[in-house]
Amino acid sequence: MIKRSMFDKGLCVFPSMIVKVLSRRTIAFPVYLLIFAGSIHATEQPKIIAGPYLQHVTKTSITIMWETDTPSLSMVRFGKSRFLPKGKNSAPLDQQVSSTETNTIHELVLNNLEPQTDYFYQVHSHNNGKQGVESKVLTFQTAVKDTSPFAYVVMGDNRTYPERFKKLAEKAFAERPNFVLNVGDVVSNGANKKEWITEYLAPASELMKRVPTYVAIGNHERNASWFYRYVSYPTPENYYSFDYGNAHFTIVDSNAKLVPGSKQRRWLEEDLASSSAKWKFVAHHHPPFSSDADDYGNTSVESSRRGDPRVQSLIPIYEKYNVDVVWCGHIHDYERTWPIRDGKVDQAKGVIYIQAGGGGAELENFAPTRSWFTAKVLRNWQYCLVTIHEGTFRMMAYDIDGRMYDFLELKK
Ligand SMILES: [Fe+2]
Structure with missing residues (x-):
């Protein structure tokens, strides 16, 4: 950085002092001038x-x-x-x-x-x-050629606990991924401007200055204007798609309307239908399949829907267009499903759903009984690494201490 003199640094505090000093009405006029000049000078030196x-x-x-x-x-x-x-x-x-x-x-x-x-x-x-x-x-x-191997990291729900997110972001960067996909809830309250720096940009700065990042907007972002100011994705930004290597990524806003006939749902169908990529991935914040203890029915006293009904309505679209993996978060732990089609496990043609919400926020509990769709659960902070080359997909999931606890390979 260009060096700033001590004089410049000292003057930077003056604007916040002006109100206090003026309210006392005791200060001599020439001092006002000096302070005013100082505040102007300070604004000329951006930081x-x-x-x-x-x-x-x-x-x-x-x-x-x-x-x-x-x-x-x-x-x-x-x-x-x-x-x-x-x-x-x-x-x-x-x-x-x-x-x-x-x-x-x-x-x-x-x-x-x-x-x-x-x-x-x-x-x-x-x-x-x-x-x-x-x-x-x-x-x-820049993005790799269509035939080249590449790697991406998936993490999410890093909000509220920047120290844990920092540790996970450092581990993510250590993998040297081509990009990072965050499944949302990157801040506690998206309307609170300062959290975009303290909870998201600062803890992950070493990663984000060298690796492009994508976010699937979460409920905690609150669709606030700061989301649109602090990120830059294809329009309209709360949902969008992009290609990388031989894969297509479709990012859905699971807070917004998804009912049949809605603008986003029509877009989702058209987006998936128009892609001829070898691999198709979808990401949105809320999970269609989840074994959480109490978000979809309190499993200690009643039945659970075991997933978010709004995004469960998208499952037929994912099956129709042969999506390979749907990434999600919202529930603060890890869960991978078996490949699923028509409401049952279909190892040949199913869609896999991976909830990767262990990015730092407080952990949640699983229902006491295993769900029919569960292939693997982990109650810990975590991130996932995906590597792809041509028809080979590999996913390695790591906990916050770097231990690999899940592995998935797909071939096509
Ligand atoms: Fe959430």
């Missing part, structure tokens, strides 16, 4: 308070975001990884994109990139090139 972090990545583009404490212009310098001429020892950043308007939450798209290629990047925020701040030089990789 990065979140990010940078990577969002939607394709074979030829990526979105980079960050936040500054004061409105400023945005610029990203970037360049392709390459061997340097002898004597040079800094990353080549020979291209740049910039905005013409000032923002606090910055979002720039880098286009015309090469597939499956490593790049260096550095974000800058400045006021007309005078006072500025810049990040370290960081890295990203």
Whole structure:
């Protein structure tokens, strides 16, 4: 970062002091002027308070975001990884994109990139090139070619306990995935702006500055405007789809309308019908199949629906379009189902549902009896790693201490 003088840092506290000082009405006029001048000077020196972090990545583009404490212009310098001429020892950043308007939450798209290629990047925020701040030089990789192997991590429900999420995010980054899919509830209250930094962006910063992340919006995000400001996905962002390698990912908003005839349900059908990808994955926050103890009926005294009825209505669509795995969360532990079709286990043609809600929030309990669909449960904080090459899918699920407790291989 560009170094700021102690004088600049000291002046940054003045705006919050002004109200207190003025209310006393005892301060001399020249001192007001000094404080006012100081507050203006302080706003000219933006400071990065979140990010940078990577969002939607394709074979030829990526979105980079960050936040500054004061409105400023945005610029990203970037360049392709390459061997340097002898004597040079800094990353080549020979291209740049910039905005013409000032923002606090910055979002720039880098286009015309090469597939499956490593790049260096550095974000800058400045006021007309005078006072500025810049990040370290960081890295990203564009999406792989359709025939190449790739890996992604799935985690979710990290809200409220940033220390646990930080530990899991570090483990996720240690896997060096191509991207991360978060099944939602990334913050306790999506309307509370500061939680987007304290609960989501800051604990996972080491991961998110180098690995693109996708979120399936949870109920705790509350469909708040901050969700749309802090993330960047294909429109309309609360539901969207993307391709990566030979796979198609469809992200559903399970808080929004899903009844027959609803806009999102029509979109979901069209999206799945139009994809010819080898692998099809769906993600949404709420689980169609879950052995939770009390969310779908209190299993100590009554029957349970063993899953969320609203998303259970989507099961025929998943079966019709041969979705391979549906990822979900909401319940704070892990559960994998057998392959399911027509309400029973069908190992040849079934859809597998994996609840990966052990991202940090308080753990929940399972019903005391095993569900007919359960293949594996784990009551612990956890994340999943998926690797794919051509017709081979492998999923390894790890607990917060790095122990692998589940493994799944699919071939087609
Ligand atoms: Fe939830």
